Amino acid sequence: MTAGSSPTAPRSAEGDGADAGKGPRLGLVTATTLVIGNVVGTGIFLLPANMARYGTVSILALGAVSIGALAIAMVFGRLGARVPASGGPYAYAREAFGEFAGFWNAWSFWITAWAGNAGIAVAWVGYVNVFVPWDNPFGKTVLALVGLWIPAVVNLSGVRNIGRFQLVTTVLKFVPLVFVGLVGLLFIDPGNFGPFIGAADVTGGSFVSAFSLAGAVLLFAYSGVESVAVVGERVEDPARNIGRASVYGTLAVTLVYLLGTVAVMGNVPHDELVNSEAPFALAVDNMFGGEVWGYLFAVMAIISGIGALNGWTMLVAEMPMAAARDGLFPTAFATTNRRGAPSVAIVIGTLLTSAVAALNYFYSEDAFETILLLATFTSVLPYFFSAAAQLYWLVTRGRDVVAAHLARDVTVAVVALLFSLWLVFGSGPEAVLQGMLIMLLGVPVYIWAKAGRGEYGPGEGRSGRPPVSGERS
Template sequence: MGESSGEGPPGPLAADRHDGRDDGQNGRDGQDGCDGQDGGTPHAPEGELGLAQATALVVGNIVGTGIFLLPAALAAFGTISILAFGVVTVGAIALAVVFGRLGARLPAAGGPYAYSRDAFGEFPGFLNAWSFWITAWAGNAGIAFAWVGYVNYFLHWDSTLGKVAIGLFGLCLPALINLSGVRNMGTFQLVTAVLKFLPLIFISVVGLAFVRTADFGPFNATGNSWPAALSGAAALVLFAYSGVESATVAAEKVRDPVRNIARASVFGCLACAALYMLSTVAVFGTVPHDELVASEAPFADAVDNMFGGGVWGGVMAACAVVSGIGALNGWTMLVAEMPMASARDGLFPSVFAKVNARNVPYVGILAGTLFASVTFVAAFSAVNAFSAILLLATFTTAVPYMFSAAAQLFWLVTRGRRAERRHMARDVTVAAIALLFTFWMVVGAGTHAVFQGTLMLLAGIPVYIWIKASRGEYGVDRTKEIK
């Protein structure tokens, strides 16, 4: 992708990691055991995730448990939700293309962190890493919270203690899989991605043959203006695409990253977009609107209406269990990859850069699982905890997305012009759409989530100060210039 578009040689950041005392553009002088070719990143073995596994990582992280409840939530807004899905999908695909371009040009671990650091300097890079780290462990708590309900379809552990035990198991199992090695993690991710996709594809494709126009209900069921209904539906859809950046964050683990990161990002997003759109239309058109609004298992109700029978609830619950554990597996990898990349550059506590014998950043996995577990347990004492967690994660996701889109736009209008790009207008348009989409994500998160997320971002500033002080890096001394 990068070669055909004339974006120049890959990896300015990988070749230009700086030492924290310059303006964010100069290179490190080859310390920290690097071999001089990977620019400050310790030498690592060739990536173990091929294109299929990298795409499965993207798909598995995007498609979690929410898709199995989303049609019922969207039905309350009316069929305008389908339009909202289409609008959000355009923005998500634009983001995927942007991440593909950035990943091909800067195949560096950390994804959004690496792009913002390369374009805007150390401190924005740190804030992006900090924000994404919050997203990963908070999002895992939200996934686990929803996952418990599907597991309980079979276990019926309805006490608080029973639900906590199920959720903690769901958080710890992916941690153990990740700690066992990248290959095991990738295999598990690929298997769960296939298992979650097959039944959903079946409903999405076969269900179209059973669609009845009378079941779709009103276009706007809210009683508000259609722009307000559109925005309300879009707010629910926005987080459904979180994870499109997954392959870029795990760039160091991806084989042939210049080619495969771009492909995995775009292929994964397109596959999820097709699945989301088709399944939403199929469910809307096979379950009467009034029933869909009150449904607790919309996909099971859709299949029951297609073929009859009462076994489908169990089938869909099993699919949701597989989907959720696959999403937790992928996000557990990302909760460690981002801190590891920034720790190697001196922008996160150095302990996060430690790896075990299988080259796995075990400290990040253990810390992320711990924070997710604490958040998950605390959620049981909150009202509407699941929605609150997801909206917070929507905001903290939007921050690194916004900086990534801005980094691509920044490169295009500065260094990109010197590369004599043939598709400048197209690429600028895509980057601008992605940037506007991230602003919409912030608005959709709501004022409460934005307030909480901003406080959590500001809490990272003392951490940044402590890290820089512990390294003896206090910025550029301007006193001599003043004298």
């Protein structure tokens, strides 16, 4: 992009010369499994136990969070039709609010993706240790690297293999989870659910407090609903399928979360559930008896984690690639191999994730938790700006608006915007403070990118505008 090109016409949106727009693409089914696989990682296998701590009010919180997540998915669907470009939230913010807002979204999401992958990898190693008991820093680091670099190799091999890998791993975890949720409804004992509001030392003893705390835990259980929007150019018929895949995937995830949580809570006594490290296995033990279920669900968690890492590795690379093509990230991130994969972005992102995982095992778990805390806040900004972009275009009529759907679309955008604000609140003041610090660290990168494009501002740069009175020349 040259200094004089329009900031509202990113190359990533046009697709001219972009490798991402060529070759195999994700169909509706594989795009939907990308959403499901990225949202349902390893956390689902502990979710019912985490929710039980707050009481059955957490089921209401799950319903509320699901509505907010669905609103976000619908917004991404509408925006994907408006701007069917790779980068998703980056492209939407750039088109609506200018390139600095676009850069901040790309920077924010990139930090979220590679730091969040470290969290998935560490949880994944915990399940692998059931079968490979390398319970020392070196052994766990080796396992984490295996879990990170297998998806990296799959991603380097191209979109077709990414889609196949995602489809297989999603089916292998999704079908058994739905089965347990449905069958578990037949064995529910109402006496197992425990109190409506959990213990006062956990919940504060009030409905509002318990609901908010449970919601804060659940808020990030839907991280990944934006997955298809981020890889927009790699989707068949993106104007239609980004929205359909986002909504279908979110609905499928909601089904798994609701069925799984209710079934497990209803099959495991409350006091036993809150202390369980394998709630699904415990529920199946109570339904069918036997002790093999813990190993079975450990295998499912391993499959689920590696599938999530495959999908998120794709996102780690796609967002900076889109920004690099527009001159807002270092140009190396736009490099693709002969299969059209953003090879440099994949390798750099996986190296950063590997470093964080190793840091966790060899240096300090506190440092690792701090990085993940930052990621919780940085994951929210792309949601907020995307909802704001949709609301901006609806209110200003800056893009085509269907009058008959205006009230519905505005309502959905407002719900998504408020949901994003709740996400910020739920992440906590420490995460917000640290997240803003890491966002500000991106500003020098933006300056570097602007200087590399020969854009020096309104002074004696390429703009040619003479200084106004009172300005230094």
